[in-house]
Amino acid sequence: MEEIENIFKSMDIDQNEKIEYTEFLAAMMDHEKFEMNDEKIKLAFKHLDFDDSGYIERREITKLMGTDNEAVVDYILSIVDTDKDGKISFEEFRTLMINESFHV
Ligand SMILES: [Ca+2]
């Protein structure tokens, strides 16, 4: 799965093998440079959905951000979780990645 590796390397700006909050936001705001398409979004989503449940849940956001700061997780969810069920579906993730009018 080299492509997944590359996507995450490209997001992991300071190369510490952990996507930090600021890197995540930078990637979100500058997503066009990643040339996101459905295939890449799907791969990225699968990579983030550690337990393969079909949703990105709070604990997965926590792991992704490398922080257990509840406020940070709540903030991410408040942006991405548009149907407010407490987890991020593929559709919500996809909307986030491709929505050109999206601003943090
Ligand atoms: Ca999951």
Ligand SMILES: [Ca+2]
């Ligand atoms: Ca949701």
